[in-house]
Amino acid sequence: MGVSAKRRPKSQPTTLVLPPQYVDDVISRIDRMFPEMSIHLSRPNGTSAMLLVTLGKVLKVIVVMRSLFIDRTIVKGYNENVYTEGGKLDIWSKSSFQVFQKVTDHATTALLHYQLPQMPDVVVRSFMTWLRSYIKLFQAPCQRCGKFLQDGLPPTWRDFRTLEAFHDTCRQ
Numbered sequence: 001m002g003v004s005a006k007r008r009p010k011s012q013p014t015t016l017v018l019p020p021q022y023v024d025d026v027i028s029r030i031d032r033m034f035p036e037m038s039i040h041l042s043r044p045n046g047t048s049a050m051l052l053v054t055l056g057k058v059l060k061v062i063v064v065m066r067s068l069f070i071d072r073t074i075v076k077g078y079n080e081n082v083y084t085e086g087g088k089l090d091i092w093s094k095s096s097f098q099v100f101q102k103v104t105d106h107a108t109t110a111l112l113h114y115q116l117p118q119m120p121d122v123v124v125r126s127f128m129t130w131l132r133s134y135i136k137l138f139q140a141p142c143q144r145c146g147k148f149l150q151d152g153l154p155p156t157w158r159d160f161r162t163l164e165a166f167h168d169t170c171r172q
Contacts, residue, residue, distance in 0.1 A: 018067045018120070020047055026068060027051065027120045030128050035129070036135055042089070050089050052082060056135050059100060061107070062089050068120035070127060073107040075100045102156040103134060103167070113160050133163035144170035
């Protein structure tokens with residue numbers, strides 16, 4: 001090991017911790033951007049934010065955040081219960097409906113796609129724009145086959161750039 005290697009400081013992994021007020025302001029701006037989407041922010045564990053996003057009368061999404069980084073999303077039907085018996089947001093149980101389980105899987109994939117650690121507010125805004133494309137989950141036909149249903153499911157995949165709807169088997 002050379003002398004220069006000993007003197008070089010080890011780089012520590014950094015996570016951008018933003019003040020809660022800044023996070024609240026970003027979420028508030030996003031909430032105002034999309035009138036068909038309502039966002040309720042809560043902080044049950046102090047600084048970590050949890051969002052309950054209601055998209056029209058189509059679905060509800062629980063978004064678990066650490067600062068402005070989205071850790072997890074759970075998509076449920078509009079009429080499904082999103083609270084535990086204790087009255088807290090239920091971040092562990094999945095939807096009873098296969099269509100919303102698929103959308104949850106796609107949302108997890110979207111979180112991996114929308115990664116830009118230097119600009120977390122852009123990531124959240126991009127993710128919410130993508131999520132908003134589900135407002136027509138049951139009204140938009142597949143862009144490839146033109147059908148509304150395939151194997152009993154609507155097109156649950158949304159392209160990350162164009163936001164067009166596709167069935168899982170049609171998107172390849």
